[in-house]
Amino acid sequence: MSRTSGDCDNRTGGPKRQLPVTEDELERALRQTLAGRVATSRPLAADPAGAALRRARRTARRRTLTGLALAGVATVLVTTGMAQLGGPSGHGGTPTVVLGDPDGFSPSPLPTTASPVPGPGPVRAELDLIVGSWLDTSGGERRELTGVSGVERAQRVPDYGGWLVTSAATAAGRTLWWVPPNGSDPQVLLAGADAVVVSTDGRQVAWRDGGYLAAAGVVGGQLVASTRTTAPAGATPVGFAGDAVLIRQPDHGGVGVWRRSAGGTPGGANRDVLTVYGTLPDGRVVGLVSAGTPRRPCVALLDPTRDLAPLRTGCGPAVATDGLGGVSADGRWLLLNARTSALLVDLAGLGAGATSHPAGPAVAGAVAWTRSGAALHVDATGGLVRVRPDRVLAGEPPTTSALDGVGPDERLVVVADTRS
Incomplete structure (x- = not known):
């Protein structure tokens, strides 16, 4: 039913409409208003994104607290000595x-690339070096070893x-x-x-x-x-031959083999073996044995499968038995100490012939070989010595190099590269 403009709107006696509005038009306007409200998204009572962020923050806090707790346990174990084997x-x-x-x-x-650190620049060499409490890599990075x-x-x-x-x-x-x-x-x-x-x-x-x-x-x-x-009394590990451990037994004399994969205790020591320097790629052990008449230290290739029985022996100039020295990665050379200097031994020609050559200052620490075939070691003065076999054979004795950035009270250690 429609109304005329003369009727009062909603029967309130208030002001009259300027334009006539029918019930159909009013109903249509109401429907449009309700439809608009439904189409408009209302704010959610909960915030899913905020809730997810809060859960992530709580998880991160729990992990941080767990890490701190584990670090505290490790510190207690180191301090009290409770984490024994x-x-x-x-x-x-x-x-x-x-x-x-x-x-x-x-x-x-x-x-990752090490962050720049204050102090002098890294000490460069063919191999990584440790100078005091700093690690200087051959790539030019420097790290403090806290x-x-x-x-x-x-x-x-x-x-x-x-x-x-x-x-x-x-x-x-x-x-x-x-x-x-x-x-x-x-x-x-x-x-x-x-x-x-x-x-x-x-x-x-x-x-x-x-x-x-x-x-x-x-x-x-x-x-x-x-x-x-x-x-055994006084026994100490001195090297590896594959998975077997080489054990020096000073109280009994000699060096033995502990085949740990087979269980049990170290085998009997070969009393003729004085010290070992490393292994060849084929598994043979390079060491010193007491041999000759009169008996003296001689370089030998030893068989680890037969209690370090000598396979080949070469007796030349008098050598030291301090155990300082190392075998090249290709198994060709052994650098060790004579009485007052270093000696380079050609293992390929080990036997009755002359196979040793003077090789500069005596070794005072670990010997490390580069993959290019040069040996690096530190002498008694704390300087770095590079031994290149080709130059030694040409009659050029190695000399000590003083490295910039190494203080007088800082110990220099050459880092051995990996050998596969």
Whole structure:
């Protein structure tokens, strides 16, 4: 029903409409108003995005607190010596502490460029160097090794997996650190060990803990598949021959082989073996034996499968038995000490012929060979010596090089490269 303009609107007696509006038009306007309200999105009572962000922040806080708690537990273990490799240490001194969770490790990220640090620029050489508490890589990067001191030896880990760094002997024993490749601070793998030796490929480590010998693989900065056995009196690990550990037994004399994969204790020592320097690519061990008439130290190739029985022996100039020296990656050369200087021995011609050559200043620390066939070591003055076999054969004796950026009180250590 329609109304005329003369009727009052809604029967209120108020002002009258200027234009006539029918019921149909009013109903249509109401429907349009309601439809518009439905089409317009109303604010939600809850904020899903905000809730998700709040949940993420709470998760991150929980993970941070968990990490801090784990770090605190690790600190307590190192301080109190409670994280032992099972059983008593066998001696009254500080027990060996073994850190790491083999079941829960995650591989470290690939190396990243080290951040610039204050101080002098890196010390450059063909191999990585450790100068005091700083790591200077051959690529020109410099990193401070926080918490690391008194370094004696260092070994690269394969596949850019960082570095294994061993301290010199102290009253508290030796420490083994793993330096991650991603710039993080070094992590302690062993603390308080009587002796530590790392394989030349950086994949294994052996140590003595009181009355026990132990060995383990190294994966992602963790010690895995560890084994241990009772140690003979005075026995210490001095090297590897494959998976077997070479054990010096000074109280009994000689060097023996511990085939840890087969279990049991180290085999009987070969008393003629005085020291070992490394292995050839085919697995033979290079060392010194007591031979000749009168008996004297001679370089020999030893068979690790037959209790280090000599396979070939060469007796030349008098050599030192201090154990300082190293075998080239290709197995051709041995650098070791004579009485007052270094000596380069051609292992390919080992036998009755003259196979040794004077090689400059005596070795005072670890010997590391580059993949190009040069040996680097530190002499008694703390300088770096480069031994290039081709130049030695040409009659050019190596000399010591003083490196810029190395202080008089800073110890220089050459980092061994990996050998596969």
